[in-house]
Amino acid sequence: MERFLAESNKNTSSARWEDLNARTWTGLLMVLIGVVAIRLGGVWFQMLVVFVTSVMIWELARMIRPGWDVGAMLLAAFSASVISGLTQQQPDWHLFLLFLPAVAGMLSMPLEKLTFFLFALGLTVAGWGLVEAREVYGGTWLFWMVICVVVTDVAGYFAGRHFGGPKFWPSISPKKTWSGTAAGWIGAGLIGAIFLTFTDAGRDLIWLSMLLSFASQMGDIAESALKRRLGVKDSSAIIPGHGGLFDRFDGLLGASLFMLLLALLVDVPEVRI
Template structure:
């Protein structure tokens, strides 16, 4: 089985598990989120081995806050599941759109010293995909009209999360945050953008903006 097939199967499985636990909600989703946060913190701790202790302390909160945000969205928001799916759609669309556009038209490097494969064309593609798919989902589910256009800015936020993790890995001299996910590296590699988007949307819900 080639790498692309393994990566595709693993990706579909991860999406299915994520959506299923989000749909069930309650303790099932809480345990799932806690497991993700724990895995990310374990990988974060491995990356920053030998760094200042402040990195491990910061990592604890970098994992905790998005986890609480996801649970807050699911349980406290009137359309919790639908908004969670919006968060997932925007994050996944950023990755997929960015990869497709970058692979096809990518010429101009976005942050060559941090992540040489990232391009401005990929970022734009991710923003377009996140904006369109996020907007369509929000419209179809009757979510806050603000979400019709918020997908594109959130794609930028997701990309910033990706670049932040890439910068950590480059400093540590590692390619992936771990090897828990076949064809995808570590858990941190897969949710680096989601951590930022979840935090931003969770804050918006908490503040009453959504």
């Protein structure tokens, strides 16, 4: 009996970390691509953001309307065209075009019209916001934001798997724990403290990093709620160990929307080395 329990505990422990290898390698590859694109800026970063955003629109459309392959691809292409056009220093009144992919998709959905509209609008606005952030605030500022999101995810993953404990929001995200959530906040706060040592940012960057961490977690929660509502496990299966791009970038989308909102309310300074 003791041997059986030991084997059972061993198998449970192994299952807890079984996706780590795939997550690690694909995660490192995505981070490398992101770092290079952010460093290069300009059209390189724009192309990456447009590609990722349009793929997520495709994933969203297929989750809500399974089998709608051609229509989802056309909608993704339309989204890419809109975001690409808006990255070319257009007047502010052109921003209403961000609504067009969401409206077009909403009209094509037999069900969950409002769900598609809200999530699609969030995706296009967040994608456009990332490009604008790179142009206006510089690469260092964007590196800070991305690193905070990555550390939030990594710290949450390891702390949640190691410590376990009470669930953060079990009805929506059964795997997310309070220990992992808090670890994400602490990790992001430490990133803010590190950036204080070599940039001109003020001390507010520490608590702002923790708020950014929370926003990224809410992006993850929002996507989890969407998948639970639609009865799907992953947004797609194009990334080994991660599911789809929407599954991987939901936190960054939440962080991007948070920073866009913050920029509307207060003057966000540049973070320069």
